[in-house]
Amino acid sequence: MVDVHREIERKYAAGPDVELPALTELLAGAAGPPDGGTPVATSDDAVELVATYFDTADLRLSAAGLTLRRRTGGDDAGWHLKVPAGPDERSEVRLPPGRAVHTVPAPLRAFVHAATLGATLRPVAEVRTSRAVHRLADATGRVLLELVDDRVTARRVRPSGSSGDVVGAPEQWREVEVELVEGAGDLLDAVEERLAALGVRPAEQRSKLERVLGPADEHATTRGRPTPKSPAGDVVVGYVADQVDRLREQDLRVRLGAPDAVHQMRVAARRVRNALRTFRRLFEPGVVRPLRDELGWLADVLGRARDAEVLRERVRSAVEGPGAEEAVGSGTHAAAVAADAELGQAARDALDALLGELDGDRYRRLLRDLAAFVADPRYSDEGRRRARRVLPAQVARRDRKVRRRLRRARRVPEGRRRDDALHDARKAAKAARYAGESVTGVLGKDAARYARRMEDLQEVLGEHHDSVVTRARLRDLARHPPSTEVAFLYGRLHALEEARGRETERAARGVAHAADKRKLRRWLG
Template identity: 40%
Template sequence: MRTVVERERKFECPADFRVPDLVGDSVAALGDPKVIKLDATYYDTPELRLTRGALALRKRTGGADEGWHLKVGAAGGARTEHQRALTRGSKPPDDLMRLVRGAARGGPVEPVARVETRRREWELRGADGSVLATLADDAVVGHDLVDGGRTAWHEIEVELVDGDEELLDGVERRLRDAGARPGSPAKIRRVLDERLRDLTTIEAGAATPVYAYAAATRDSLVAHEPAARDGDVDGVHDMRVAVRRLRSTFRSFRALWDQEQIEGVRAELKWLGEQLGGVRDAQVMGPRLDKAVRREQEELVLGPVAADLAARFAADEAAALTRLRRALSSPRYLQLLSTLDEVIEAPPVTDVSARWVNRRIHKAVRRADGLLDTALDRQAEKGVSDDDPALHEARKAYKRGRYAVEVRRHEGDKNAKRLVRGLKGLQDLLGDHQDSVITREVLRDLGVRAYGRKANTFTYGLLYAEQTAHGRELVARLPKAQAKARRRKLRRWLT
């Protein structure tokens, strides 16, 4: 299986759109256009779980890369594509199916759509003849293989080869001047648009925004699973954040669900978060300490500190990734996803008001404010104690508060968007502080181990002292960040 990262931008355009002259900026010439016919069959579950999770599994003929493809991520940005050679049968290859096992809930997939594309493709070349990007002018016809629907459209794709984002910016300006509109959904989403809307619509009265947010977060969790399996730094992080958002939502709005069931779901999400956390911690702590060592003057780094750190965290990450892959391949994980489907898509009859939802949001933010007030009061009374666990509790509470506000941001509330930005700034400061606390714990452990093997521990102590100073400086910045996050205009809509 071959894996590539696509960096592209997509544009919608009218049927009579003509590609403008793109020579200029860093584009020195356009190659002669090639006409290619592409025929792709897309696979999914009856509930379109893969498509909802921004996964596109297809078998395509035509073009230089014909074969089986699994695209991961939203169209129009950087996407990962896993590629396999064509096979005779219609069954997707096992290695691709392993990557979508969670999205498919362990079940089979079947053909759901066919997309036929007549493509005119140009190579955008630099002055040295190198291919900077390709531009595809696509006339597309899509067929829904379940309900028989048909749709046709015209779009442009510009994909980087050896070029950069500046090149894409220049090409985009010329295309927009010629009448193209930025943004176009993935082909499979356009073909299945009506069915997707029917399958993803949730009706739960005033509580609908909560369920919609939970559904989007669950789909995000599934969307990042393939990258997390590969140990991709962003994939692990984003999947872990999705787990946290779900746990927080089920806590802040727990009255919407059966208490015993939802506490069981939260416990299982905690288990999944722990599997992801082991990988994430190693991925964050290793580079953090490596940078800290490299900042030191050479004469202050005594012994093979950098090498020891690299070996330690490489081993930690490898072991944690093995545990994560085992968890994601387990029946326990599939059962968790099925239970999430049940509690999100079949909401119980609830009689709550929009005010009730807003009050739950307000309560989550207010609780975080109270915890931070208490922690800062104690700092003022007893002096700076930058490893005070109360600061960590405030950080966790602000995360829950932010995720609660995101329920309203998800439905487009501009005040909620501003409040999320304010809370994130405070949360990031508290998060940086907590990282400094954990870093000190790791450094102390490493220093003790080094001492046990009679190695020089000076550098570990130096790094520890620097992390302590950094933690105190962060604590000193908290009151100002707190005041900024509490501006009346940000919170008016909650009261």
């Protein structure tokens, strides 16, 4: 079972002869720990840490900003996968060290599969660290801050082409890491200011491994930026490649339970699928259809988990937000708690099902096929023509579908059929938006403006569809509620969603009118 830890820290380069004062002395006069009394500094004896870092032969983890190691020594010995989560923040996935020294545990291989695409993980660096640990605690014993002073010896490891490895010449340096434990964020700023006065500056590298291997962007794939004169296929493949990268990045965030990760991964899958459908004529027959089908499957799998998230969020907002008591009635707290528990379990079950699919062969095969398509797309004659001449007409086909579906929705009587018609219009607006976004880089402001208007339309119609889906789900839940109080709550929420649906339908008329202006689509020809 993996453990996930959150780290907020900063890293500094220090000269070998710099004397670091005790933390209480270093922070004298700085804003102290709130309500914690006089701070206390403690230090541990130096410990020896030995870490072996793993990556693929072409350093795919490094290119993705990920760090994977097995470390011995200290109180957190074991396997560590470090994942960036912000400028000073990382998530760290931990596993016990186990017996295998050079074989990455299966759970961690699964975590990084979207980055490695199954390539072998092997040692790429060895790092030995003599570490002194200093802590700042308040008078209650609560640790606020931890400063580690590291003396590092590191070597690059390369495959030799035979049974052994080639170990590079050792490199030595000193660095200081400051981690926020339970203290306020301004403590980091105060430490940085005091360290700067001692000549200790922020490190140029984000990690020890980066210092050994070089900056991560050196290992990342660089793509040329297309122009209006570029082949139309190059423009689309560049957009698809960016969205595939985004999909693969979100894979790990989904596994870590990061907020909005399921939604963002689903959006990336849909954008790739839409591009392959909208611009299918730019590729040889039979090239993109299998990818589109599999991306549709993935979007559906992600959609089930996302729908469970949305339902729980909407119910929480209704029972906890401003005016909740007036909207759903007083005395509903117990029912709201019970409903949230039921919806929370449904969301967890949906996420577990999603994670099972992400560990399956079908998803992994799709990732490989997408990578192969990006690396070697096969263009039709139209795909080899100039982007400026070809792409507007492809977007125009999407645009005509939006307007046809909006006209149909206006003619359909109120009720289920209109809900379905508005949903169809929403899907068409989303496809047109993505099409506009995919060509913005070469067709400029007109395409960007068009995409924004389609996004406005998609959003308001999406809110209407979410209301429709929520009502249907509430009706299902109300058939087998955990109590009559919860059944009553579901009924009140259903009535609120009906009102919300009517409001969004009215709002959609105004947005649709703004999106229908002729000057918005002059660039389409």
